[in-house]
Structure formats: C-alpha cells, structure tokens
Amino acid sequence: MGRKKRSTPEINAGSMADIAFLLLIFFLVTTTMDVDKGLMVKLAPWTDEPPPEDNKIKEKNIFVVLVNSNDQLLVEDDYLSIDQLRGSAKDFINNNGDGTCAECNGLRSPVSSDNPQKAIISLQNDRGTSYQMFVKVRNEILGAYSELRNELSERKYGRSFPTLNEEDRSVIVGIYPQFISEAEPVSVGE
Amino acid sequence: MALIRKKKSKETPPVSTASLPDIVFMLLFFFMVTTTMREVTLLVRLKKPKATEMQKLDRKDLTTYIYMGSPKNPETYGSEPRIQLDDQLGSIGDIQSFVILKREEINEAERPKFTVSIKADIDVKMGLISDLKQELRKAQALKISYSTNPAASPEELYKTY
Numbered sequence: 001m002g003r004k005k006r007s008t009p010e011i012n013a014g015s016m017a018d019i020a021f022l023l024l025i026f027f028l029v030t031t032t033m034d035v036d037k038g039l040m041v042k043l044a045p046w047t048d049e050p051p052p053e054d055n056k057i058k059e060k061n062i063f064v065v066l067v068n069s070n071d072q073l074l075v076e077d078d079y080l081s082i083d084q085l086r087g088s089a090k091d092f093i094n095n096n097g098d099g100t101c102a103e104c105n106g107l108r109s110p111v112s113s114d115n116p117q118k119a120i121i122s123l124q125n126d127r128g129t130s131y132q133m134f135v136k137v138r139n140e141i142l143g144a145y146s147e148l149r150n151e152l153s154e155r156k157y158g159r160s161f162p163t164l165n166e167e168d169r170s171v172i173v174g175i176y177p178q179f180i181s182e183a184e185p186v187s188v189g190e
Numbered sequence: 191m192a193l194i195r196k197k198k199s200k201e202t203p204p205v206s207t208a209s210l211p212d213i214v215f216m217l218l219f220f221f222m223v224t225t226t227m228r229e230v231t232l233l234v235r236l237k238k239p240k241a242t243e244m245q246k247l248d249r250k251d252l253t254t255y256i257y258m259g260s261p262k263n264p265e266t267y268g269s270e271p272r273i274q275l276d277d278q279l280g281s282i283g284d285i286q287s288f289v290i291l292k293r294e295e296i297n298e299a300e301r302p303k304f305t306v307s308i309k310a311d312i313d314v315k316m317g318l319i320s321d322l323k324q325e326l327r328k329a330q331a332l333k334i335s336y337s338t339n340p341a342a343s344p345e346e347l348y349k350t351y
Contacts, residue, residue: 013211020214027221036253036307037244038335046327083348127317131310134319135239135336136347142243143344185320 039138041182060111061118063092067137069128082136089144093119093176103152103175116148116176124183141180148176233267233274234259239312240341247335252303254292255337256285258318259311271314273322285325293331309337 065085066074073080075088093116094106101115113119121141125134146161149172153161157168164172236259247253257274261267272279275288293304306326310319326334341347 013208016211017207017214020211020218024214024218024221027218027225031221031225036247036250036255036335036337037340038247038307038337039241039243040245040333040335043323043327043332043334045330045332046324081348083345086344125316125320127315127320129316130312131314131316131319132239132312134316135241135338138336139241139243139338139347140344146243182323184324185316 039135039142041138043182057120058114058118060097061113061120063089063113063119063121065089065121065123065137065141067123067125067129067133069126071130071133073137082133082140085137085140086144086147089121089141090148092121093144094148095119101175103156120179120181122181122183125185127185129185142178145176145178149173152176230255230257230274230277232257232262233277233279234261234272234311236309236311237313238309238337238339240347241336241338242341242344242347244338244340245335247305247307249303249305252296252300253305253307253335254289255307255309256322257309258314258322260313271311271318273318282321282325285322286329289326289329289331303333304331305333305335306331307335307337 064074064076068074073082073085075085076092080088091107092112094104095112096104096106096108096115097110097112098114099108101117104116106112123137123141125137150161152175153159153164153168153172156172157164161169161172234257236257258271259274260269260271261279267279273281273285275284280288289306293301296304308319308322323334326332
C-alpha cells in the first residue's frame, strides 16, 4: 500500500483579521459612549386652582433667588454674582436660627432660616432668562446642598457623602433635606 | 574555518500575525457591548450647558428625550428655537400626548421611574422651557432631568461667555 499523507489543506485564516476589522470599524463609527447625565428635578403635580396664599411659611425661611431676562441675579434683595450664590445659599440653609438642628454650625442669625427642615429656596426666573443661566443657578443651589451634606458627613463619619452606606446617607439627608421650588416665570418689561 | 560555521540566514523572522484576529475580536466585542445606536437624528442645534452636580440616568429604557434648540436648517423651519420629539419637530401642544404615549410603552411596575430628559441648547430662553415644564406637569411626568455636560470645576461655570 502506498502510504500517502493526505493532509487536509489548512483553511487560510489570513482574511479573518480583515473581516473582524470591518466589523470593528462599523461598531466604532456607530458607537456613542455618552451616558446621559443631568440635574434631576421633581416637578410639583399640576393643579388647576391657583396655589393658596400660604402665610404659614415665614418670610425668613424662604430664600428668594430671582433671575431677570439679562441673566442678572437678585438674591434676597441683593445683587449677587453667580460665584457668590453658593456660599450665600449655604449660609441660609445652615443658619439654624431656632437652634433645633444640633448638627448644624450656622451663624444663628435671627433674620435667616429657622432650621434646614424649614428652609426653602425659591428660584424664580423671567421668560427671557437663558437656559444656560438657569442651569448655572440651579447647579449652584444643588451644589450648596451637596457641600453641606459632605461637610456634615466628614464631621460625623469621617467620610465623604457619596461613599456612605444607605442608612448613614438617609440620616444626612434627614438633617439637610432639599426644598427647592421653581416658581412659574414672570414676564417683565412688556 | 569559515566553512565550518553554519550559514545563518540574515533575514529577520516575520512577525507572527496569527494573534491579530484575536486582538481585533477583543476590541470588536468591547465596542459591540458598549454600543448604542443613535435613535434620532438631531434636527436642532444642541450645545448642552455645563454643570457639576449632575446625576447619572442609568435606565435608558425608562427615559424619554425631548430636544430643544434652533433648527439646523432655518430655511425650512425658521430660526426660532423649536422642540424635537423623536424624529420630527413638534409644538408645545404635542408634548402631552407624546409623553403619555411613551409612558404607555413601559411596563406598569416601572412607570413611576419614568423620566423625561430635557436636552436643551444653552441659547434657549426659559419661556419655552417653562411651557414645556407646565405640559409635563399636566401629563403627570414629574421626574425630569436637565441634561448637562460635565464641567471640570465650579469655577469654570463662573466665567461669562
């Protein structure tokens, strides 16, 4: 018997790379890696009747931020620039006028908020305010809250707020809850 | 003497490319997993504002996007900022039905987590956004997110453009 090696010819895998490259380029082009991030806001449910004139909230517990159509800020009847807003909002939330917030280290001014549970930030803008300015202001207010929470977390637990577990986090949120109201815009100058 | 020495080939051996497909496949799988096809073609110019205090929207299937900005071709649509719902430009009156329709697509248990992401251009005026917010309130879509790009530091936001 003639012994002949009948080896099957090998499949040429040289073009495999080309095929893979083709697919790779396709997915490279179509891919969008962006994860959507944004400022989370909870809106108030719609009511047809106008909101009742609530006199129960003391004026000193409301921190009024007005933004006009020229993107200028009026905070508690003072002109402020955007970089002053965060500190000013922090002072207001952290003020602790009636001393019920044991963890706060505010200034305890009698004309500012009673305690963080009662402190409300009211943000009112004009119809002509730019979206960019609105987001900036909104960002500063959220920043004030997150800085306060972070500082308290460092004092209390020695760690930053985002690294805390669920339970400790809710304790901090209980001390500094967020009350931000976005009022309906007014139209001035018409 | 020279005859004793073996003849050495002076050519460098070719680099083996056998593992190249493996490497490419690895990359391929990575991009296949992370890819998300663009669902809509933008009809409006969109430059998102920057912020530092944002939260991640991790459930894409529970999120509906509303785009706002000046149309890309002002000859057809004018230069005033418009609202884009899916692949067409809509008006304020279309929002309620659009949002309700989108919410119907989600199964009932997860409907409370339904979020509307507002992707608006920095030059849009708040009047239009407030109108949109009112419509969302009427449609009971109360969880919203103002979509932003990350800023390096808060100081970056204080600069005026």
